[in-house]
Amino acid sequence: MYGSASTHDIPTQATTGLENEDPILLAEFEARIARGEKIEPTDWMPQLYRKQLTRMIEQHAHSEIIGSLPEGTWITRAPGFRRKMAQMAKVQDEVGHAQLLYSAAETLGKTREQMLSDLVNGKSKYSNVFNYPTPTWADSNVISWLIDAGAIVNQMANAKGSYGPYCRALDRICAEEAFHLKYGHDAVVHMATGTPIQRKMMQEALNRWWPAIMTFFGPSDKMSTHTEILMRWKVKMATNDACRQQFLDMYVPKIWEIGLTLPDANLRKNEDGVWEFSEPDWEDFKRVINGDGPCNAERIAVRRAAEENGAWVRRAMQQPKAQYVRPLA
């Protein structure tokens, strides 16, 4: 799941560095993108393109592997075979997505181990929503349906981007996500239309998650030169606001139709088709993304434990003469 706009850090430095790029190569590169052709790993590309894509795909990959944890915890507890098998398969897919995305990022020159190292050392970010816990089964269902839904909005947009390996990974990911979305919806509907206990559980989980969901796409974009360039290069495919609007339009009606409410009195669709809502608490969002959320420490600790516990296995499997070569595509 988990598109990358949710970590939304387009570089803020004053210059784009474009003045240092070869103007002829740059023009060819831009012409290729304008023609609708994809960029492949061995093509010439501007530094800014490489840097921004690496960061974006890497954060997307981190979000998948970290995102496997809040749902992974519910595998053993999932009620009944049907849910259990699906929950396992879904969490497995998320780990698989991480693998696909790390591979795509590797084609840009950063090794997977370096990315994993940066993750466990707190040097890179992942989608902020995974810094919140899933205290009940209903919370897990909310992620399966609505966080995945948000991610799909992002991923469908990004799949039309300009970088070949990222598109290839996203095509596969989107195909798998179709199941996540249906499964999550199915589980939420069962609870929302179920017994009073189930309804209450689901409503409470939704109330807990809604503020985080509203921050999922990040704050409104500041329309900087950077943003414009990245959109022209088809690195950033839609503004955060456009994604949020699309998400609300697709899913709020589906939430309401099963009798659930959303904890925002200002949420409504205007006559012009635009959704209105209370501005999310971006100060709190910043606080959490910078490490002070309920689960930040645990997420990193768990990843680090997985790394450390697995180190002997990787040491033993390593062939001394083996040379790492980054994937081709």
Added chain:
Amino acid sequence: MLFSFDPRISRLELPEAPSLPTDKVALDQFPTYEVFHQRKENAAYAYVGPVHAPEADVAFLFGKEQFSRRFPCTGMWVVLTSNIRVTEYGDDQQSVYDRLPLLPADELGTADAADLEAYDIFHLKKRGKAHAHVGQVQAASPEAALQAAKAAFGDQRPVVNVWVVRSADLLRSDEADRDMWTTTPDKKYREAIAYKVQDRIDRFKQEG
């Protein structure tokens, strides 16, 4: 001890404060293998993506689950990434073969049949799509194989990029291993189509 809602994590008994950051050792980095799969009987093998693995047999184990668990599959090939000879990338609509310089015969190695080996050729038809297998040629080197590929498949277009792999470097699933994939289509629980909930929603609205 770290408190967690996750019983699995509680069982790991992690310390409250994480240990000092440790950079991963470079050693951890395995080589990469590129994986190709066959979607159905007689279909061309197509590129699906890479795996990290210490050796080809492990790459096969990994590739099988990462790339063939969700969709029908009848066979799989893996090859060490560094064993793939890659041409430059052309524009969509063109053929990179057109830009391939014809090598003089003496640079292509001997024409001695004993030195010839099979090479597998993969084409990329469009940027952003996946390489697909087009066939085999006999040649004495990867460069010669590329020339032979141009002769054999050069009339196909567009060809944005070509991969050349010595056939002996490909680890291929056995015919006898096909049954490893027989139950994949039965695993309906991981398909969107298995979740039909509209009736329940309609009933709920009616009872509303």
Added chain:
Amino acid sequence: MDPKLDLLYRLADDQLILGHRNSEWNGLGPILEEDIAFSSMAQDKLGHSLQLYMLLHELGEAEPDTVAFTRNTPQFHCCQLTELPIGEYDFSLIRHFLFDHAELLRFEALADSSYEPLALVARKVKGELKYHVLHANTWVKRLGTATEEAITRMQAALEFTLPYALGIFETTEAEPEIISSGLFIGEMELQRRWEESISKVLAQTALTLPDLRLLTPVSGGRYGQHTEHLQPLLDEMAEVFRLDPTADW
């Protein structure tokens, strides 16, 4: 107990419990790709247990969900090997190796069972189990010939696990009838094939297989005697169900 029920419960409970245990690695594996592979095999195990509980249901037992998620420790017939916590990867791999070799041989034999519905299931999952064993063998061969650290770990895990693995073959009172009615070849014959099969693989490593005759099998599982680890897992498995037993989840 009816020999069919007796056999089915043992098989289904083994798969259910080990499937749950192995699923705990989901997201925590030593290598991303291995995480995915191990999860697939855990899913397969749960899938097998479901198919077996469905056979039990056809024979008059309760629904699979009820049978799987509402019984308590004394009603479980899994061997104790399956219920041990996942520990470190050396243990989980060795358990997977020892159990899945037995499982493959068991289902190969069951493909000829006189009980046709079970034979059908067995024939169907043969390919899956082939992958499981290929996976287990590849890892055991690699780690069992790798660094001194890995060999020491794998040897220790093997020695710790073997007595539990012998518990796979614990028989019940129904055993003579199971064999005479052609349901199954019997645990003794299975164990003989299993020893041969694991020995062949271990012989290609630096690991040594202790003399199994000198080991005391950890038994009791088939009669509902279990370690202290099973009930907490069963509680976990039933946690959501118990919140509202009338609910459809």
